Amino acid sequence: QPTELNAKLNYLKHFEKKETLLPHTWMVVRIDGKAFHNFSEKHYFKKPNDLRSIELMNKAAFSVMKEFPDIIFSYGQSDEYSFVIHRYSKMCDRQGGRIISSIVSLFAGVYVYHWQSMFEDVKLHYCPAFDARVVLYPNNSCLRDYISWRQADCHINNMYNTCFWTLVQQGQCSRQNAEEILCGTFSKDKRSILINRFNQNYDDEDAIFRKGTVMYQKMVSEESGRSRGELPENNQAEEGCRGIVVGHFDVIKDEFWRERPWLLG
Ligand code: ATP
Ligand code: ATP
Ligand code: MG
Ligand code: MG
Ligand code: MG
Numbered sequence: 001q002p003t004e005l006n007a008k009l010n011y012l013k014h015f016e017k018k019e020t021l022l023p024h025t026w027m028v029v030r031i032d033g034k035a036f037h038n039f040s041e042k043h044y045f046k047k048p049n050d051l052r053s054i055e056l057m058n059k060a061a062f063s064v065m066k067e068f069p070d071i072i073f074s075y076g077q078s079d080e081y082s083f084v085i086h087r088y089s090k091m092c093d094r095q096g097g098r099i100i101s102s103i104v105s106l107f108a109g110v111y112v113y114h115w116q117s118m119f120e121d122v123k124l125h126y127c128p129a130f131d132a133r134v135v136l137y138p139n140n141s142c143l144r145d146y147i148s149w150r151q152a153d154c155h156i157n158n159m160y161n162t163c164f165w166t167l168v169q170q171g172q173c174s175r176q177n178a179e180e181i182l183c184g185t186f187s188k189d190k191r192s193i194l195i196n197r198f199n200q201n202y203d204d205e206d207a208i209f210r211k212g213t214v215m216y217q218k219m220v221s222e223e224s225g226r227s228r229g230e231l232p233e234n235n236q237a238e239e240g241c242r243g244i245v246v247g248h249f250d251v252i253k254d255e256f257w258r259e260r261p262w263l264l265g
Helices: 004-015 035-043 052-066 098-115 115-119 140-169 175-182 186-200 207-211 254-259
Strands: 024-031 071-077 080-086 132-137 214-215 244-247
Touching: 024 098, 035 254, 052 080, 052 098, 052 115, 052 175, 052 207, 052 214, 080 098, 080 140, 098 115, 098 132, 098 175, 098 207, 132 140, 140 175, 140 186, 140 207, 175 214, 207 214
Parallel strands: none
Antiparallel strands: 024 080, 024 132, 071 080, 071 214, 214 244
C-alpha cells in the first residue's frame, strides 16, 4: 500500500520548478550576516575590527572552497563573503536555490562550529544567520567590477570606522560627536584627522582590515612548484592545503589578475 501511495503521489515532484542559471556565465554567491550590528555588540566584538570574527569568517569560507572546488575565488570583509563559481561549472546542476543553500548552510555551520575555539570566554548567546543571493555576471569585465566594488566598499567602510572609533576610543569623543566630525569628510580628510590628532597613519592599519581577505585556487602546476617565499605581492599570503591561497591582495588593480591568468581564463 505505501508503495502504491508513493507512486500515486509521485506527480507532486512536477511541482518542483527547477530553474537553472544561464550556462557559461559567472555565478557569484554573496552571503551576509543577518543583523551583525547587533550580533557584534551582543558578543563584545572589538571595534572597529574584531579579528576573531574575521578569522571565523575566513575559516568558514576556506571550508566552503574546499568542499566546492568549482569556487575559484572568494572575497570577504566585515560580515560578508562572495564566492565566485566558475562559469562552466555544473555545480548542483546550476540550480540557484541548491547552490545558494549548500554554500550558506555550510558557511554558517562552520562559523558556529569554531566559535568557542576562537572566542574562548565569550559564550554564543544565539545562532548567527546569514542571507545569501546569487548574481550572474556575463563577462570578465563585469566580474572584475563586482570584485572591485566589494573591495572599494571595504576600504570606504574601514576608513570611516577606523576614524570613528579612534575619535571615540582615543579622542574621548561621544559617538554623536564623532559622527558630526566625520560628516561630509573625504578620504584625505579622514587621513588628516588620523595623522594630525592621533599621529596614526591609515596605511599602517593591518591589510586584513584595509583590503579584506582573498582566497583563490592555485594553478595546478603551482601546487607543487612554488615555495612560500616566492608567493607574489605580500608576505601575508599563505599557502593553504588543497591548492587554496589566502591573502590580503589588492584585487582592484590589474596586476593581481595579470599574474594569475588561470583564474578568469
Ligand atoms: P543586515 O542584516 O541588513 O546585513 P547588519 O547589521 O548585518 O544588517 P551590515 O551592513 O551587514 O549590517 O553590517 C555589518 C555590521 O556588523 C558592521 O557594521 C559592524 O557593526 C558589524 N561587524 C561585522 N563584522 C565585524 C567585525 N569583525 N568586527 C566588528 N564589527 C563587525
Ligand atoms: P544527497 O546529498 O544527494 O541528499 P544523501 O546521502 O543525503 O545525499 P538522501 O537521499 O537525502 O541522500 O538520504 C539521506 C540518507 O541519510 C539516508 O539514506 C540515510 O542513510 C541517512 N539518514 C538520514 N537521517 C537518518 C537518521 N535519522 N538515521 C539514520 N540514517 C539517516
Ligand atoms: Mg545586508
Ligand atoms: Mg549584515
Ligand atoms: Mg554586511
